[in-house]
Amino acid sequence: MVSAGVRILFVDPDGAAAERIREAAGTATIDACSDFASARARILANQYDLLVANLRLEAYNALHLVYLARASGAPTRAIVYTDVRDARLGKDVQAAGAFYETRDRYTHALPAYLARPLPEQDRRSPACPDRRGTFRGSRRAADLAFATT
Numbered sequence: 001m002v003s004a005g006v007r008i009l010f011v012d013p014d015g016a017a018a019e020r021i022r023e024a025a026g027t028a029t030i031d032a033c034s035d036f037a038s039a040r041a042r043i044l045a046n047q048y049d050l051l052v053a054n055l056r057l058e059a060y061n062a063l064h065l066v067y068l069a070r071a072s073g074a075p076t077r078a079i080v081y082t083d084v085r086d087a088r089l090g091k092d093v094q095a096a097g098a099f100y101e102t103r104d105r106y107t108h109a110l111p112a113y114l115a116r117p118l119p120e121q122d123r124r125s126p127a128c129p130d131r132r133g134t135f136r137g138s139r140r141a142a143d144l145a146f147a148t149t
Helices: 014-023 035-045 062-071 087-095 104-113 141-145
Strands: 007-011 029-034 049-053 077-082 099-101
Touching: 014 029, 014 099, 014 104, 029 035, 029 062, 035 062, 049 062, 049 104, 062 077, 062 087, 077 087, 077 104, 087 099, 099 104
Parallel strands: 007 029, 007 049, 049 077, 077 099
Antiparallel strands: none
């Protein structure tokens, strides 16, 4: 269950993406930005529990925002997503201290990110889109949405 007190900063140039995250986040408070400059201003003026951002933000990328949020001293956790899975970019996202997802999966995983404490770092392999059949037991929340059996 998502607490109504959870504050999320969502950053994506696609305006329709903000509506999808509002549906996935339930009662959380969401501030949506469509560009890097407005997101940067929000991070400097407010504290957020979670930053969810598209990696590609025109001349910038979301890793700049992740580092800025960490430098502000706020306990902001971050999810950075891309349109297409890229192991190298995924490793860069994880090195910045964020969790790596793809656009088609992050809205399915968001309730799980909000419902329980996150580990200190994303230890998943960014090259592996799905752990079904690889590991016995637990699955990523996004894997469950795509399960066929």
